[in-house]
Amino acid sequence: MSQQLKQTPLHGLHIEMGAKMVPFAGYDMPVQYGLGVKKEHIHCRDSAGLFDVSHMGQVRLKGQHAATLLETLVPVDIVDLPEGKQRYAVFTNENGGIEDDLMVTNFGDHLFLVVNAACKEQDIAHLKTHLKDGVELEVIEDRALLALQGPKAAMVLAELNPAVSDMVFMDAARVTLLGVECYVSRSGYTGEDGYEISVPNDKAEELARALLAFNEVEWIGLGARDSLRLECGLCLYGHDLDPTTTPLEASLMWAITPSRRAGGVREGGFPGADIILEQLQTKQVSRKRVGLVGQSKAPVREGTKLFDAEDNEIGIVTSGTFGPTKGIPVAMGYIATEVNKLGETVYAEVRGKKLPMTIEKMPFVPQRYYRG
Incomplete structure (x- = not known):
């Protein structure tokens, strides 16, 4: 199976570093x-x-009307996105659902x-x-993508170019x-300060090795990437977001x-504007994405059904794991709007048992983005 999977430009380095590789989105990751x-999770939070x-898609949109089109x-x-700034966006469909989420950067001569x-x-x-x-439209095939995340990311990257500190x-x-x-942005998917770096393929390994030479830096895999983003209340497309879910529901x-x-x-x-704007004005949706924390030590996984105290099914978990920073199980999912109340106890059905969870505001762990 691994022979059929795509490889990033850093695949050989991962093998050299003893990574456990798994199939993910068509790649060996x-x-x-x-x-x-x-320990990877905790290291990213601390250092x-x-x-x-690099498995993510990188695209350029060029032309005078590129922003208007997007x-x-x-x-x-997008039209008012200043040069040198990045923005989170979602592709919507005619039913108001989310087809994907993405990051858009204005580099002046193109949108990235x-x-x-x-x-x-x-x-x-x-x-x-x-x-x-x-x-x-230009699909970028000759660049890898690295993310350097954590409270010491800025100090490390500034050693290679002090300009990133500004x-x-x-x-x-x-x-x-x-x-x-x-192409460097001060952003990421962990809730921590940090950077995402688009680097030419032929320089990716050299840059990775240069960053790993710092005692503060360790490789982090998909497992900790998932627990880091979940603790900080960030959605994963295909799990917490999908074509049937509107931005208000999410x-x-x-x-x-x-x-x-x-x-x-x-x-x-934009596609589905009539549905989305009506929901925005009336605040009328049947379900909402919420944060959940476990009252026991057992993690609650994606697909777990949720019930109220009267044993009525009220929702489903879309992401769930044990939060190493929080020290308890954390999850997010969708529950019926009428029972969505902070502090309310709901019950997750795990192997025939109903485990109590509390609806809690996200993020579960404070986001530490550097805003100056």
Whole structure:
């Protein structure tokens, strides 16, 4: 099976470093290294972790009307996105559901998009379907993607180029690292301060080794990446978000910028706008994404059904694990709106037992993005 899987430019280095490899989104990816998932998780929270996220899709949109075109597909401002800034966005469908979530950066001469690995083929096809004269789409195949995350990430990367210290959360810039131009954003998927670095394939291993040479930095696999993002209340597409789930149901109202809402200067104009804007105005949805913490030590996994005290089925878990920082099981899922109350106890059915969980505000662990 591994012969049929794609490999990132850093595959050989993962093998050399003793990574346990697993299939993920069509790639042979490291799930953990010698430290193990729990220690990798804690190391990233305490120091700095290095992630290979080269399986993600990287795309350029060029042309005078590139921002206008992209804005017809997402409910966020792209036309007003300042140069050197990055923004979170979602592709919506005609029913208001989420087809994928992505990051969009304005580099001045082009828009740089990073899309999810499992969705990149459909996202690229979706963009191509809507291309107009004067807008060019380029799929980037010659760049790897690294993420350096944690409270010591800035100190480490500044050793390679001090300019990164001046960046704040969601800033993006062309930064020279080891003599080559990289696309660097101060962002990430762990809730910690850190950077994502798009680097030419032929320099990826050299950059990874240079970062790993710092005592503060350790490789982090997919296992800890999942527990880190879950503790910080960040969604995983295909689990917490899907084409049947609207932004309001997903508690992503902040991902619809004011100018695109009812009465905004560029109201609507994206797929499913009528449904999404009506939900936004009436606040009427049948279910909402919520945070859940366990009252016992048993982790509650994706797909677990949720019940109220009267044994009525009220929802389902979409992500769940043991939170090493929090020290208890954490999960997120969807529950019926009428029983969505902070502090309320619900029951997860695990192997025939009903385990109590508390509805808790997310993030479970404070986000520590650097905002200056």
